[in-house]
Amino acid sequence: MISRWASWGVATVLALTLLAAPRPAPAQGIAATDNGESQGIKFVAGGIGSNASYLGSAAAGGGVGNPLGFDAAPRSSLSLVDSAKIGTAAAPGLIKAAQLPCTLSEARFMFEAIGPDKGKAKVYEVACHEGLGYVIAAPERADAVPVIFDCMAMTQPVRGKPNPMACKLAGNADPAQGLSSIMTRSGRACAVEKGRYLGSTEDLNVYEVACHDGDGYILKAAKAPGGPTTATTCSAYGASSNLRCILLTADQQRGAVADRTDAPQAPTAQDGPYSDLARGTYSDLAKAAGFDCAVSKYADFPPRPNGAEVVELACSNRPDGGVGVFPTTGRPQVWDCLRARAEGYRCSFASESDVYGQLTNRLKARGTSCVVNGARPYGRTSEGADLIEISCADGGPGWVIEYPPHAAEPSGTVRNCVQATASGGGSCQLAANKSPG
Numbered sequence: 156m157i158s159r160w161a162s163w164g165v166a167t168v169l170a171l172t173l174l175a176a177p178r179p180a181p182a183q184g185i186a187a188t189d190n191g192e193s194q195g196i197k198f199v200a201g202g203i204g205s206n207a208s209y210l211g212s213a214a215a216g217g218g219v220g221n222p223l224g225f226d227a228a229p230r231s232s233l234s235l236v237d238s239a240k241i242g243t244a245a246a247p248g249l250i251k252a253a254q255l256p257c258t259l260s261e262a263r264f265m266f267e268a269i270g271p272d273k274g275k276a277k278v279y280e281v282a283c284h285e286g287l288g289y290v291i292a293a294p295e296r297a298d299a300v301p302v303i304f305d306c307m308a309m310t311q312p313v314r315g316k317p318n319p320m321a322c323k324l325a326g327n328a329d330p331a332q333g334l335s336s337i338m339t340r341s342g343r344a345c346a347v348e349k350g351r352y353l354g355s356t357e358d359l360n361v362y363e364v365a366c367h368d369g370d371g372y373i374l375k376a377a378k379a380p381g382g383p384t385t386a387t388t389c390s391a392y393g394a395s396s397n398l399r400c401i402l403l404t405a406d407q408q409r410g411a412v413a414d415r416t417d418a419p420q421a422p423t424a425q426d427g428p429y430s431d432l433a434r435g436t437y438s439d440l441a442k443a444a445g446f447d448c449a450v451s452k453y454a455d456f457p458p459r460p461n462g463a464e465v466v467e468l469a470c471s472n473r474p475d476g477g478v479g480v481f482p483t484t485g486r487p488q489v490w491d492c493l494r495a496r497a498e499g500y501r502c503s504f505a506s507e508s509d510v511y512g513q514l515t516n517r518l519k520a521r522g523t524s525c526v527v528n529g530a531r532p533y534g535r536t537s538e539g540a541d542l543i544e545i546s547c548a549d550g551g552p553g554w555v556i557e558y559p560p561h562a563a564e565p566s567g568t569v570r571n572c573v574q575a576t577a578s579g580g581g582s583c584q585l586a587a588n589k590s591p592g
Contacts, residue, residue, distance in 0.1 A: 233264065235263075238263045238264045238265075239263050241263075241264035242261075242262035242263040242264040242279050242280070242281070243259075243261070243262045245262070245264070245277070245279060245293070246259050246262035246279060246291075247259060249279060249281070249291050249293055249301050250281065252300060252301050253289075253291060253300070253301040253302075253303050254380050255283075255289060255303065256283075256285055257281060257283035257284075257285060257289065258283055258284040258285060259282075259283065259284075260282045260283060260284050261281075261282045261324050261326055262279060262280065262281045262282070262324075263280050263323075263324060264277065264278075264279055265279060265280055265290070266278055274294055274295065274296055275294070275295045276292050276293060276294040276295060277292075277293050277295065278290065278291070278292050278293070278320075279291045279293065280306075280322050280323065280324055280327070281324075282322075282324040282325070282326030282327045283326070283333075285333075285336045286332060286333035286334070286336040286337075287305050287306065287307070287330070287333030287334065287336065288305070288306040288322050288324065288326060288327035288330065289303050289304065289305050289306065289322075290303070290304045290305075290306070290320055290322065291303050292304075305330070305333070305352070305360070306321075306322035306327045306333060307330045307331065307333065307334065307351075307352040307362060308352040308360075309322055309330075310330050310352065311352060331347055331348070331350030331364075334347050335347045337362075337376045337384060338372070338374060338386060339460040339461070340376075340384040340461075341372075341374065341384045341385055341386035342386075342459055342460065342461055342463075343370075343372060343386040344459070344460065344499070345364060345366040345368075345370060345386070346366055346367040346368065347364055347365075347366060347367075348365050348366060348367045349365040349402045350363065350364050351363040351364075351401070351402060353373075353398065355378075358377060358378055358379070359375045359376060359377060359378065360375075360376045360378060361374070361376075362374040363389075363400050363401070363402055364402075365400075365402035365403050369403070370388070370499075371388070371400045371402060371403040372386040372388060372389060373386070373387045373389065373398050373400065374386045375387070385539055387535050387536070388535045389403060433453065434450045435450075437450040437453055437466060437468055437479065437481075440479060440481050440487045441468060441477070441479055441489050443486075443487050444479065444486070444487040444488050444489040444561075444563055445489075445562065445563035445564070446477055446489035446491075446563040447472065447473070448468050448470035448473065448477065448489070449470055449471045449472040450468050450469070450470060451469050451470060451471040452468075452469035453466050453467060453468055453469070454466065454467045454503065454504070455467075456478070456500060459480065462482070462483055463480050463481060463482040463483070464479075464482075465478065465479070465480055465481075465500070466478070466479045466481065467479075467500070467502055467503065467504060468489070468504075469505060473513075474505065474509045474512070475491055475505050475509040475510045475512075476491075476502055476504045476505040476509070477489045477490055477491045477492060477495065477502070478492070478495040478500045478502065486561060488561055488563075489563055490541075490558075490563075491513070491563075492506065492507050492509065492510055493507045493510045493514075493532075493543060494543065494558055496532055497532035497535070497541045497543065498541070507530065510530070511527040511528065511530065512527075514530070514545060514556070515527045517564060518556070518569070523554065523569055524547075524549065524551055525545065525547035525549065525554060526547055526548040526549045526551075527546070527547065528547065528587070529545065529546035529586075529587060530543055530544065530545045530546070530585075531543070531544050531584065531585060532544075533555050533575075533583075536557070538559075538560060539560040540558060540559045540560055540567055541557070541558040542555055542557055543557075543558065543565065544572070544583050544584065544585055544588065546585040546587035546588050547587070552571040552572060552573070552588075553571065553572040553583045553585060553587065554570065554572070555569070555570045555571075555572065555574075555575040555583070556569050
């Protein structure tokens with residue numbers, strides 16, 4: 156069946172350059188706030204793919220616009236068998252042309268439509284072994300590039316009704332599960348329970364993800380194949396942020412980051428034996444990560460989804476140990492035992508209080524007077540920096556310090572609790588920091 160989408164619904168039209176719509180839908184200008192700082196997140200109207208031409212579809216928070224302007228799904232006279240045959244034949248070429256990370260498992264032809272320039276396009280749905288499925292709009296013009304939407308985007312209602320472009324193949328029955336592979340690329344361990352599409356920037360697709368264990372993240376996936384993917388904890392975004400999480404309650408978000416009492420410990424072997432070769436290797440890796448540790452003991456955590464080795468380290472030259480993340484290729488990283496809890500790990504060789512002396516000295520070197528006597532994970536910025544709240548035994552104000560990504564020391568911004576609260580990151584929670592003034 157052929158449908159004229161220009162006469163349907165909201166008249167959001169296909170392909171700003173592919174099918175020459177006369178007026179593109181306006182971009183959705185969304186300034187995201189992480190702890191009060193603008194992160195430059197501006198959603199654009201368009202498809203979720205890496206090609207340069209977009210559909211007028213992206214919105215933020217409240218849902219996605221109907222990409223083809225339909226109030227109801229066009230009906231096709233084809234049987235399910237014929238729809239599958241046509242879709243399966245066309246899908247491999249479309250996947251290749253759109254550069255989708257998709258190993259085809261099934262496909263269907265949905266319908267054909269005519270744009271305002273009288274150009275025709277065929278619309279397909281594909282399901283992928285990797286998890287996330289897609290709707291592909293393929294203009295018939297020879298030089299046109301397919302425009303894509305993922306099935307998460309198509310879960311969003313249109314004016315309170317089910318999206319007429321929703322994915323229906325069996326492999327796409329639970330689109331949120333398709334985010335699992337993207338979460339894996341971010342390096343986060345997450346059994347995805349729920350998901351929500353937020354919108355797209357020029358370079359990224361943005362989602363909210365809730366995990367089975369109570370963690371929640373804002374997931375930013377690069378459109379370009381092989382591009383960077385990051386997952387930032389929900390608590391890094393203030394209640395007024397346009398990227399705030401809603402799949403988890405505020406208590407769940409705080410609990411997931413600040414109260415990781417159930418963070419896993421590595422199986423320990425307190426009396427060894429410890430390989431001299433392994434101790435030397437781990438010492439060298441820690442030093443390369445900027446964490447001077449003469450390793451005396453070590454214990455393995457389960458490896459990360461990308462294969463990186465995760466090891467707790469005890470050091471003979473310092474009281475505070477840490478948790479090292481050592482990929483097979485790329486830069487090693489070591490978190491002290493306090494920061495490790497923010498990342499979901501708990502030390503057994505050393506306690507978090509062993510880090511306090513180091514923090515006191517670091518703050519003093521930066522001109523901040525505070526004898527640290529308490530600390531907890533506070534949140535994370537969209538750039539991946541960990542934020543730690545600290546309290547002071549000498550009566551000084553509480554502080555929120557920042558560990559930049561891949562930095563072994565808190566070399567980022569330092570804010571007192573008043574500044575941190577005013578910036579939208581939430582109030583300090585340590586008892587000493589709740590005092591008036």
